[in-house]
Amino acid sequence: MYRILRKKVLNPTVTQMEIEAPLVARKAKPGQFIILRVSEDGERIPLTVAGTDPEEGSVKIIFQVVGATTELLNHKNEGEYIQDFAGPLGVPTHTEGISKVCIVGGGVGCAIAMPVAQEFKRLGAEVTSIIGFRSRDLLILEDEFAACSDRLFVMTDDGSYGRHGNVTVPLKEMLEAGERFDMIITIGPLVMMKFVTLTAKPYGVPVTVSMNPIMIDGTGMCGGCRISLVRGGERITKFACVDGPDFDGYEIDFDEAMSRGRMYADFERRAREKACNLFKKEAEL
Amino acid sequence: MPNMDPKKNPMPVQDPLVRARNFSEVALGYPEETAVIEAQRCLNCKNSPCVSGCPVNVRIPDFIAKIRERDYEGAYRVISESSSLPAVCGRVCPQETQCEAKCVRGIKGEPVGIGRLERFVADFHNANAKERAQAPAGNGRRVAIVGSGPSGLTCAGDLAKKGYSVTVFEALHTAGGVLVYGIPEFRLPKAIVAKEVETLKELGVDIETNVIIGKTLTIDELFDMGYEAVFVGSGAGLPNFMNIPGESLKGVYSANEFLTRSNLMKAYLEDPSTPIMKGGRVAVVGGGNVAMDAARTALRLGAEHVYIIYRRSMEELPARREEVEHAMEEGIDFRLLNNPVEILGYNNAEDPRDPMNGFVTGVRCIKMELGEPDERGRRRPVEIPGSEFELSVDAVVMAIGTSPNPLIKSTTEGLEVNRRGGIIVDEDGLTSRAGVYAGGDAVTGAATVISAMGAGKVAAKAIDRALCGEKAE
Numbered sequence: 193m194y195r196i197l198r199k200k201v202l203n204p205t206v207t208q209m210e211i212e213a214p215l216v217a218r219k220a221k222p223g224q225f226i227i228l229r230v231s232e233d234g235e236r237i238p239l240t241v242a243g244t245d246p247e248e249g250s251v252k253i254i255f256q257v258v259g260a261t262t263e264l265l266n267h268k269n270e271g272e273y274i275q276d277f278a279g280p281l282g283v284p285t286h287t288e289g290i291s292k293v294c295i296v297g298g299g300v301g302c303a304i305a306m307p308v309a310q311e312f313k314r315l316g317a318e319v320t321s322i323i324g325f326r327s328r329d330l331l332i333l334e335d336e337f338a339a340c341s342d343r344l345f346v347m348t349d350d351g352s353y354g355r356h357g358n359v360t361v362p363l364k365e366m367l368e369a370g371e372r373f374d375m376i377i378t379i380g381p382l383v384m385m386k387f388v389t390l391t392a393k394p395y396g397v398p399v400t401v402s403m404n405p406i407m408i409d410g411t412g413m414c415g416g417c418r419i420s421l422v423r424g425g426e427r428i429t430k431f432a433c434v435d436g437p438d439f440d441g442y443e444i445d446f447d448e449a450m451s452r453g454r455m456y457a458d459f460e461r462r463a464r465e466k467a468c469n470l471f472k473k474e475a476e477l
Numbered sequence: 478m479p480n481m482d483p484k485k486n487p488m489p490v491q492d493p494l495v496r497a498r499n500f501s502e503v504a505l506g507y508p509e510e511t512a513v514i515e516a517q518r519c520l521n522c523k524n525s526p527c528v529s530g531c532p533v534n535v536r537i538p539d540f541i542a543k544i545r546e547r548d549y550e551g552a553y554r555v556i557s558e559s560s561s562l563p564a565v566c567g568r569v570c571p572q573e574t575q576c577e578a579k580c581v582r583g584i585k586g587e588p589v590g591i592g593r594l595e596r597f598v599a600d601f602h603n604a605n606a607k608e609r610a611q612a613p614a615g616n617g618r619r620v621a622i623v624g625s626g627p628s629g630l631t632c633a634g635d636l637a638k639k640g641y642s643v644t645v646f647e648a649l650h651t652a653g654g655v656l657v658y659g660i661p662e663f664r665l666p667k668a669i670v671a672k673e674v675e676t677l678k679e680l681g682v683d684i685e686t687n688v689i690i691g692k693t694l695t696i697d698e699l700f701d702m703g704y705e706a707v708f709v710g711s712g713a714g715l716p717n718f719m720n721i722p723g724e725s726l727k728g729v730y731s732a733n734e735f736l737t738r739s740n741l742m743k744a745y746l747e748d749p750s751t752p753i754m755k756g757g758r759v760a761v762v763g764g765g766n767v768a769m770d771a772a773r774t775a776l777r778l779g780a781e782h783v784y785i786i787y788r789r790s791m792e793e794l795p796a797r798r799e800e801v802e803h804a805m806e807e808g809i810d811f812r813l814l815n816n817p818v819e820i821l822g823y824n825n826a827e828d829p830r831d832p833m834n835g836f837v838t839g840v841r842c843i844k845m846e847l848g849e850p851d852e853r854g855r856r857r858p859v860e861i862p863g864s865e866f867e868l869s870v871d872a873v874v875m876a877i878g879t880s881p882n883p884l885i886k887s888t889t890e891g892l893e894v895n896r897r898g899g900i901i902v903d904e905d906g907l908t909s910r911a912g913v914y915a916g917g918d919a920v921t922g923a924a925t926v927i928s929a930m931g932a933g934k935v936a937a938k939a940i941d942r943a944l945c946g947e948k949a950e
Contacts, residue, residue, distance in 0.1 A: 215693050235750040276650040278687035408737050411648045411689055412882045415716035415731035448725050451835035455727040459752040
């Protein structure tokens with residue numbers, strides 16, 4: 193059992209928790225993820241590590257309530273326990289040889305992008321961050337990004353905060369103006385990552401994307417997280433849990449990944465509704 | 478006088494049509510009287526060929542003699558000397574190619590039902606034994622085991638019995654490895670695995686779940702922590718696919734994923750927290766025990782029709798005969814000498830938002846015939862040109878083997894692996910790294926539970942010799 197040391201609501205659907213898990217805290221690097229189960233007989237879900245405190249032995253996770261499991265997790269409070277917490281899994285984000293980086297985060301993906309931006313800052317790289325949200329009330333981690341970025345663009349789809357438009361707008365402007373990065377790292381919804389990649393392509397700037405497919409064991413056993421890459425005209429299968437989660441954006445078959453991500457959409461929607469109803473009933477009692 | 482009936486006492490089983498729709502155990506086990514009568518068929522041969530057929534050398538005639546005397550706890554003690562998991566082996570060992578293949582009674586009839594008797598003894602013990610296993614006096618030496626599957630549990634049990642302080646590190650949330658994520662409830666109830674794990678804990682074995690060796694801790698760190706030897710039983714790894722078009726469609730599973738969802742994550746229960754496709758028409762590709770498990774699981778999950786697609790003929794089908802027979806009785810449709818060439822999916826060109834887009838609709842196969850024998854003497858399947866046909870299905874499960882997990886190799890310097898990624902070991906299970914032993918699927922690639930147990934046993938002996946020298950027996 194793993195204790196919830198602290199819990200903080202970042203916006204109406206996004207929550208941050210710090211979990212006591214000393215072994216994971218000692219090892220986890222930016223870009224890696226953990227697998228958790230909230231309760232006995234619960235589902236295993238992967239969540240990217242949003243930060244660690246090795247001395248305290250805590251691991252920070254930030255999650256959006258999207259299904260039954262995140263709904264359950266969100267109902268846990270400080271001092272309570274979650275059943276399982278295993279990691280760190282996946283390969284850390286590559287930082288070698290990158291002295292000028294552009295971090296592009298979307299929505300809750302910014303939670304994953306933040307420790308990556310912080311790591312590059314720590315290593316002395318020049319960090320440009322672009323973070324995007326649907327609207328002002330969904331904005332998270334602005335101060336944290338401001339602290340670790342040489343330049344920060346905050347975008348909202350509806351213009352209710354920062355600049356109006358999506359994350360590709362300032363990216364395209366910079367690239368168009370002749371600015372170049374050693375690497376663009378993008379983390380967020382698949383469709384956003386696809387368009388960030390398409391935006392960068394004409395300028396030949398390398399793009400790393402962080403994939404978050406459906407996983408079960410997360411340790412290289414089930415193969416559920418497979419992703420198709422197209423390399424030199426040939427399709428190759430990779431597994432996000434052991435080969436990723438970071439991949440070369442130009443090689444990813446985004447459309448396939450989007451389709452696979454929706455495999456259990458119906459099930460998830462129903463499970464979430466049921467979990468919500470359960471909590472409503474409890475509240476009424 | 479021995480019982481000279483040429484036939485084994487049949488194993489009582491659930492009716493095929495009933496069991497095909499539930500997850501309860503298929504084979505029900507011998508009642509006591511049947512066990513005693515079957516035990517009387519053993520001739521107690523002097524040279525006991527059966528013992529040499531057992532990868533862990535259970536003293537088979539001795540435990541059978543105890544059954545004849547109705548001393549079932551005595552029989553259990555005999556088996557326990559050699560096997561840490563009797564209730565598991567009695568169920569999933571391929572006895573027909575091991576102990577029973579060597580049985581003298583098999584020459585002029587059927588061999589003694591050794592597996593069935595082993596299961597009877599283990600179940601009797603689990604149902605009746607009051608006393609808990611006793612942890613022996615410790616020798617103060619610490620050994621780490623990576624993985625809680627059959628090889629790891631066996632190695633742990635043998636070392637604990639000799640007084641070692643043993644910690645088993647398991648990556649998943651439940652101990653048991655393939656016994657819990659791979660083999661279905663109807664063949665090996667999870668309560669039985671849990672019971673065997675409990676017995677090991679009584680012997681003093683410490684089991685740490687949620688620790689991924691190679692990630693959470695490395696093998697080098699285990700030595701730094703004071704462990705004097707490490708046994709790697711991390712099991713088979715990533716599933717293989719055929720590399721044919723359509724394998725990324727929704728509804729295509731690896732057998733590992735399909736079985737893990739159903740077994741470990743209990744997706745077979747009503748209202749599960751982990752989803753799985755239930756019902757519809759399912760094609761399972763492959764002919765091993767894993768393919769049989771996947772096909773029979775699909776049926777029990779409510780599939781209306783389940784195919785096994787295998788590229789060779791019944792003669793080459795590698796699954797256990799008993800599993801194939803059970804699958805056929807339950808109505809699994811065997812399409813032999815067939816090979817998939819493409820998995821077909823739904824695509825509504827007019828509406829890209831159609832939620833059915835990208836789901837499996839069928840599998841295109843080609844008919845095969847057996848050609849010249851290959852280097853191993855197996856006749857090679859050859860495509861018959863122009864014989865393609867389509868089967869309409871909603872899900873496809875690929876059960877065509879696995880490749881070793883890269884996590885430990887990539888984080889352990891000096892650990893040598895072979896061309897296929899299997900860890901290289903000597904006859905003692907010792908790897909290229911001092912103090913690091915390995916066994917089971919991590920070494921051999923996908924094989925049987927009992928061969929993994931045998932490897933765990935060999936390594937335990939070698940570790941004992943290495944750490945306790947001459948004093949070790």
